[in-house]
Amino acid sequence: MSLFDLLLSSLLVKALVTVVFLSLSSQMFFAKKKWDPKGKHVYVTGGSQGLGLALAKDLARKGASVSIVARTQSKLDAALKELESLRQSPAQAFRAFSFSLNTAGASAEALEAVCAANGGQVPDAVFACAGASRPMYLIDMTPGDFERGMTDGFWVQAWTAFAAAKEMARQNKKGKIILVSSTLGYMSFVGYSSYAPAKHALRGLAESLRSELLLYGIDVHIFFPPTMYTPGFDEENKTKPSITRKIESTDEGLTAEQAAAGLLTGVQRGDHHITADLITSLFRASTRGSAPRSNAFVDTVLDLVALIGVPIWRGSVDKQVIAYREEHKVYLESKGFFSASR
Amino acid sequence: MSLFDLLLSSLLVKALVTVVFLSLSSQMFFAKKKWDPKGKHVYVTGGSQGLGLALAKDLARKGASVSIVARTQSKLDAALKELESLRQSPAQAFRAFSFSLNTAGASAEALEAVCAANGGQVPDAVFACAGASRPMYLIDMTPGDFERGMTDGFWVQAWTAFAAAKEMARQNKKGKIILVSSTLGYMSFVGYSSYAPAKHALRGLAESLRSELLLYGIDVHIFFPPTMYTPGFDEENKTKPSITRKIESTDEGLTAEQAAAGLLTGVQRGDHHITADLITSLFRASTRGSAPRSNAFVDTVLDLVALIGVPIWRGSVDKQVIAYREEHKVYLESKGFFSASR
Numbered sequence: 203m204s205l206f207d208l209l210l211s212s213l214l215v216k217a218l219v220t221v222v223f224l225s226l227s228s229q230m231f232f233a234k235k236k237w238d239p240k241g242k243h244v245y246v247t248g249g250s251q252g253l254g255l256a257l258a259k260d261l262a263r264k265g266a267s268v269s270i271v272a273r274t275q276s277k278l279d280a281a282l283k284e285l286e287s288l289r290q291s292p293a294q295a296f297r298a299f300s301f302s303l304n305t306a307g308a309s310a311e312a313l314e315a316v317c318a319a320n321g322g323q324v325p326d327a328v329f330a331c332a333g334a335s336r337p338m339y340l341i342d343m344t345p346g347d348f349e350r351g352m353t354d355g356f357w358v359q360a361w362t363a364f365a366a367a368k369e370m371a372r373q374n375k376k377g378k379i380i381l382v383s384s385t386l387g388y389m390s391f392v393g394y395s396s397y398a399p400a401k402h403a404l405r406g407l408a409e410s411l412r413s414e415l416l417l418y419g420i421d422v423h424i425f426f427p428p429t430m431y432t433p434g435f436d437e438e439n440k441t442k443p444s445i446t447r448k449i450e451s452t453d454e455g456l457t458a459e460q461a462a463a464g465l466l467t468g469v470q471r472g473d474h475h476i477t478a479d480l481i482t483s484l485f486r487a488s489t490r491g492s493a494p495r496s497n498a499f500v501d502t503v504l505d506l507v508a509l510i511g512v513p514i515w516r517g518s519v520d521k522q523v524i525a526y527r528e529e530h531k532v533y534l535e536s537k538g539f540f541s542a543s544r
Numbered sequence: 545m546s547l548f549d550l551l552l553s554s555l556l557v558k559a560l561v562t563v564v565f566l567s568l569s570s571q572m573f574f575a576k577k578k579w580d581p582k583g584k585h586v587y588v589t590g591g592s593q594g595l596g597l598a599l600a601k602d603l604a605r606k607g608a609s610v611s612i613v614a615r616t617q618s619k620l621d622a623a624l625k626e627l628e629s630l631r632q633s634p635a636q637a638f639r640a641f642s643f644s645l646n647t648a649g650a651s652a653e654a655l656e657a658v659c660a661a662n663g664g665q666v667p668d669a670v671f672a673c674a675g676a677s678r679p680m681y682l683i684d685m686t687p688g689d690f691e692r693g694m695t696d697g698f699w700v701q702a703w704t705a706f707a708a709a710k711e712m713a714r715q716n717k718k719g720k721i722i723l724v725s726s727t728l729g730y731m732s733f734v735g736y737s738s739y740a741p742a743k744h745a746l747r748g749l750a751e752s753l754r755s756e757l758l759l760y761g762i763d764v765h766i767f768f769p770p771t772m773y774t775p776g777f778d779e780e781n782k783t784k785p786s787i788t789r790k791i792e793s794t795d796e797g798l799t800a801e802q803a804a805a806g807l808l809t810g811v812q813r814g815d816h817h818i819t820a821d822l823i824t825s826l827f828r829a830s831t832r833g834s835a836p837r838s839n840a841f842v843d844t845v846l847d848l849v850a851l852i853g854v855p856i857w858r859g860s861v862d863k864q865v866i867a868y869r870e871e872h873k874v875y876l877e878s879k880g881f882f883s884a885s886r
Binding site: 306307339340341343345348349352356360361364367368371372386387388389390391392393394395398399400401402403404405406407409410411413414416417418485488489490491492493494495502505509512513515516519520523524526527530534539540 | 648649681682683685687690691694698702703706709710713714728729730731732733734735736737740741742743744745746747748749751752753755756758759760827830831832833834835836837844847851854855857858861862865866868869872876881882
């Protein structure tokens with residue numbers, strides 16, 4: 203056992219004792235009642251495929267009425283059939299509405315349609331699952347590509363949260379607003395310069411809203427999924443730079459069903475930041491800002507592991523990027539990057 | 545001494561030993577040469593007042609040629625006079641250009657003008673200091689207010705970084721790009737739901753770019769200033785909700801000169817995340833994501849302090865917000881919020 207190992211293990215033992223104490227005291231003060239979707243009306247954006255659909259199905263199975271919004275009518279029709287097949291009670295209503303959610307106006311209209319079909323009542327919970335990612339080198343992006351990252355990663359959810367927060371406050375509904383960020387809301391690396399800013403922005407929004415909406419008793423949660431094997435993932439692989447693909451090659455992703463189950467567990471438990479895999483949990487614990495922690499005991503252990511582990515990870519990724527310089531230069535030259543007019 | 549104090553102090557002692565070790569080893573591997581602005585050409589956006597002007601003056605004093613961009617010609621003229629008065633050598637060039645930086649096109653044009661005046665050469669360092677904040681309740685915002693937060697907090701810098709990264713790569717300039725976030729890029733609370741997302745987004749951008757621009761040997765830094773007593777601060781106080789003002793009443797801010805000095809020290813030392821006050825340093829250390837740490841020893845101590853301190857801070861702020869509910873309801877009623885049509 204090296205000096206380093208010795209120091210580390212001794213530190214960890216002490217830390218464990220401290221965090222058991224913190225954990226017990228936090229349990230005493232903040233025992234939470236589990237949220238139950240049964241009989242609730244929930245709104246899921248991006249609900250026709252991937253994470254949104256898996257989540258809508260989970261909620262249907264648990265007895266909720268579910269309204270989904272997405273762009274493509276044929277996908278909505280198929281999703282609605284799946285929801286019907288999971289019906290637990292005749293009281294459950296399943297509805298689908300076709301809207302794009304990229305603008306303030308369209309997102310407000312979508313929410314209005316969802317409310318109107320439910321007697322004007324705002325949903326009990328709004329899950330903003332819509333979004334898309336197009337990984338690219340910044341150097342290869344047009345201004346439109348760069349801007350689209352913010353629209354498809356941030357605004358597509360932020361406008362729904364904006365409309366829902368106002369309507370919940372107006373109707374005095376002590377509801378829930380759930381945003382979906384990404385592991386890339388905690389950290390980033392080459393290839394994600396349009397996506398990571400959007401996913402970080404969602405985190406800033408969630409933390410601001412959590413505080414502001416305490417004024418109304420509205421809860422805000424944010425989920426940070428890792429790679430998910432969904433139609434969105436196939437889409438993003440079309441533009442993903444090869445170095446990004448290489449760095450990610452050791453990632454273990456989640457299926458949409460696994461991610462949805464993790465998200466729902468976190469919401470039911472009342473966690474503000476929700477993660478469903480070890481790597482992202484390490485980042486959650488060590489990148490906490492002023493966000494409430496989930497379990498002080500577990501999070502502190504994870505934080506200490508990340509203290510040592512993350513710099514090692516970053517060092518290895520930096521090395522991979524630097525080793526890629528020559529290959530990248532050839533790529534740029536083949537595109538005429540250096541000779542192009544600005 | 546309570547059990548808790550005992551545990552904490554024992555944990556801290558062990559942590560100190562570990563981090564001294566980590567610190568020494570990181571010093572061995574990553575000894576850095578200090579960056580010297582003397583004889584360099586630097587570009588400072590927002591350079592006519594506040595942080596940008598203080599920074600431009602510091603750089604002029606240190607012997608750099610300085611190009612500033614801002615909107616108002618009269619302020620640029622005044623700033624240029626100040627820079628002239630600090631001239632150290634006849635070789636220094638001081639130039640000012642009037643541009644708004646809100647769009648991709650305008651930011652690219654501004655950079656082109658700065659390059660053209662310097663024989664087509666891209667600057668050695670680009671400091672994106674432009675930006676503005678309008679704290680408000682989300683509930684009070686129009687979609688335009690919400691969107692403006694992203695423009696004035698993110699795009700006004702991101703478009704400059706976008707243009708500068710491409711031009712530095714094209715000219716094979718191993719330069720520096722420096723973004724300016726805020727304490728609110730690490731955390732957030734009521735009042736900042738349009739600003740905190742933008743400042744978090746800059747952090748995601750900086751972390752993505754740091755990794756991507758390793759391909760070209762271009763350095764990326766990001767500064768997180770606290771409250772600064774600048775013209776921008778007076779401006780944001782005009783819209784700041786009273787609860788936000790109350791929460792901030794105990795803050796100790798920095799002058800623009802103090803903040804500029806802290807920023808420049810961090811850039812010269814080669815830190816990726818730069819902070820210049822204790823509170824923001826606590827957040828930096830405990831909200832590190834995958835960003836490189838500055839000093840492993842100091843940062844780990846700060847992290848441990850934040851582990852205990854930040855939840856206490858958050859608890860007290862949450863209590864203040866909840867205690868404000870009734871007063872806020874009266875405010876909303878006075879505005880006709882509950883009776884307004886959507």
